[in-house]
Amino acid sequence: MSSVPTEATGSRSTAETARVRHGDGGPSPSLAVVEAIADLAGVEATELHEAGVVLYEHVDPDALNALVADRSDVDVSLTVAGYDVRVGPESAVARRSRD
Structure with a gap:
């Protein structure tokens, strides 16, 4: 999985939400979005x-x-390929879309 620390809600295989902090020496906001979605998709960010x-x-x-x-x-x-994403001042949070 990703080398960026994430916070997941639920078990690893059924996580519904992933949070990746950005800034302060961490990834950019857009990379945090990619990392969060990749975590939920169960793939490396480079394979997303x-x-x-x-x-x-x-x-x-x-x-x-x-x-x-x-x-x-x-x-x-925003919605990205079936994931609802919120990017705030400190982190990106991705959730599986309920639609």
């Missing part, structure tokens, strides 16, 4: 595209980073 998830097909990673990084007043929500 093989699972059919390509972040830049849903959002511009550079724009997301610029919008969220070093900001305490921004909270972005």
